[in-house]
Amino acid sequence: MDAFRIVGGRPLKGTVRINSAKNAALPLMAATLMAPDSKLLGVPDLSDTRSMIKLMASLGVAAEITPSAVKGAPGMDLACKVTSTEQSQASYDIMKTMRAGICVLGPMVGARGEARVSMPGGCAIGDRPIDLHLRGLKALGAKIELDGGYIVVRAPGKDGRLIGARVFLGGPNGSTVTGTANVLSAAVLAKGTTVIECAACEPEVVDLANFLTKMGAQISGAGTPRMIIHGVDSLKPATHQVMADRIEAGTYVCAAAMTGGDVVLENFPTDTLAAAIDRWNEMGVTLEPVNLKRGQTFEPGLSDSVRVVCERVIRATEIVTQPHPGFPTDLQAQFMALMTLAEGNSIVTEKIYPDRFMHAPELQRMGAKIIRINNVAVVSGARGLTGAPVMASDLRASASLVIAGLAARGETTINRVYHLDRGYQQMEVTLRALGADIERINVKEG
Numbered sequence: 247m248d249a250f251r252i253v254g255g256r257p258l259k260g261t262v263r264i265n266s267a268k269n270a271a272l273p274l275m276a277a278t279l280m281a282p283d284s285k286l287l288g289v290p291d292l293s294d295t296r297s298m299i300k301l302m303a304s305l306g307v308a309a310e311i312t313p314s315a316v317k318g319a320p321g322m323d324l325a326c327k328v329t330s331t332e333q334s335q336a337s338y339d340i341m342k343t344m345r346a347g348i349c350v351l352g353p354m355v356g357a358r359g360e361a362r363v364s365m366p367g368g369c370a371i372g373d374r375p376i377d378l379h380l381r382g383l384k385a386l387g388a389k390i391e392l393d394g395g396y397i398v399v400r401a402p403g404k405d406g407r408l409i410g411a412r413v414f415l416g417g418p419n420g421s422t423v424t425g426t427a428n429v430l431s432a433a434v435l436a437k438g439t440t441v442i443e444c445a446a447c448e449p450e451v452v453d454l455a456n457f458l459t460k461m462g463a464q465i466s467g468a469g470t471p472r473m474i475i476h477g478v479d480s481l482k483p484a485t486h487q488v489m490a491d492r493i494e495a496g497t498y499v500c501a502a503a504m505t506g507g508d509v510v511l512e513n514f515p516t517d518t519l520a521a522a523i524d525r526w527n528e529m530g531v532t533l534e535p536v537n538l539k540r541g542q543t544f545e546p547g548l549s550d551s552v553r554v555v556c557e558r559v560i561r562a563t564e565i566v567t568q569p570h571p572g573f574p575t576d577l578q579a580q581f582m583a584l585m586t587l588a589e590g591n592s593i594v595t596e597k598i599y600p601d602r603f604m605h606a607p608e609l610q611r612m613g614a615k616i617i618r619i620n621n622v623a624v625v626s627g628a629r630g631l632t633g634a635p636v637m638a639s640d641l642r643a644s645a646s647l648v649i650a651g652l653a654a655r656g657e658t659t660i661n662r663v664y665h666l667d668r669g670y671q672q673m674e675v676t677l678r679a680l681g682a683d684i685e686r687i688n689v690k691e692g
């Protein structure tokens with residue numbers, strides 16, 4: 247199995263272009279089911295997006311892959327062609343490798359009137375139910391049953407169309423991101439008007455709404471808790487550039503700050519990271535806009551280039567993960583790594599996935615002082631980390647261990663980096679270009 251070997255202690259220096267977002271690309275790819283010849287530009291080349299291409303092929307959508315035309319961006323452009331509408335089953339074989347395969351549920355039932363999707367299993371970051379997805383589709387009139395591990399969803403009536411309705415998507419931990427994507431996609435081709443209350447406000451949902459709008463959908467309120475969708479009879483093909491990855495961007499900010507380097511991040515999605523920027527600022531990490539012309543002021547809302555600037559001492563802080571625009575759970579593990587080097591005690595409260603702390607014991611193996619009680623962890627910083635063999639257990643936990651390894655004294659081996667390959671494009675290549683001593687090795691597991 248692939249592992250990373252890192253010799254820590256080298257400050258990162260140079261420029262990185264942030265790739266497009268995995269969590270935007272996956273529902274966008276699923277949405278191509280609904281219009282015959284759409285194109286997605288800058289899809290990140292990851293094991294998850296490759297799995298989605300396979301899943302789409304099994305559902306009759308062929309993707310012609312060409313390398314992204316953007317200089318310095320190693321992503322893919324996908325020309326997606328609906329070749330058949332016969333197949334409606336998202337099989338267990340693919341779904342077990344990628345939970346986000348659930349994103350095909352809404353587009354399938356919306357466009358074809360029927361979907362059979364393997365029930366996604368549990369996952370290292372805790373329980374990940376889909377009751378809200380199903381509740382939303384049921385409100386649109388769908389008939390839902392479980393058959394041999396598959397969720398079977400059918401539109402009512404002979405015309406195979408769902409019926410617009412008022413849908414409430416609030417759950418115990420807030421809204422649901424992929425659940426909102428599913429209900430939104432399904433509602434676009436429903437008869438009548440759908441109002442989604444407690445819709446997820448995540449930027450990836452807005453990116454999906456923008457793509458669907460280009461296809462001819464009528465959507466208002468994307469990015470707010472109330473979305474209104476007027477159903478249309480058909481959609482037309484559209485071309486769309488996938489938004490920049492706010493989590494990849496945040497991971498590289500933490501890496502630069504932990505190694506005390508000088509890093510410029512291009513294509514940085516500043517407007518999607520307000521909560522994280524607020525916390526970095528409190529810790530003494532600021533993002534300075536670069537390449538502004540004389541007299542020009544930084545305009546929030548633009549993807550831009552920023553330089554990561556750190557004060558000599560990183561200070562402790564508190565984070566509470568929340569739905570967007572609150573602090574993102576997908577950056578919690580990377581912040582925890584940064585907190586291990588801060589002066590004072592930091593507090594992490596995880597409100598989205600209360601058990602998402604698999605990185606904590608691994609960071610402790612590297613010398614971090616962390617006490618966890620239920621969904622709260624206290625990190626006592628400023629002691630420095632030392633390299634150790636550690637185990638990656640999920641995507642963001644792996645990212646946290648990599649950046650800890652970059653800052654640690656000595657050698658760190660991170661096993662099972664296939665988790666990382668699901669969401670970070672060529673991370674070791676990017677980090678090596680910034681001066682890190684990191685290599686991908688193959689280790690035999692007993």
Ligand code: EPU
Binds near residue numbers: 269270376
């Ligand atoms: N929830 C329910 N019922 C549901 C769905 C969700 O109770 O039907 C709960 C979950 O248990 C959780 C909360 O609602 O406590 C939020 O879950 P959500 O459905 O929003 O998560 P998701 O859509 O499955 C996406 C990202 C995750 C990210 C979460 C939260 C994708 C493909 N995945 O998952 O990304 O952590 O939103 O922001 O978009 C990652 O990239 O590492 C990752 C795990």
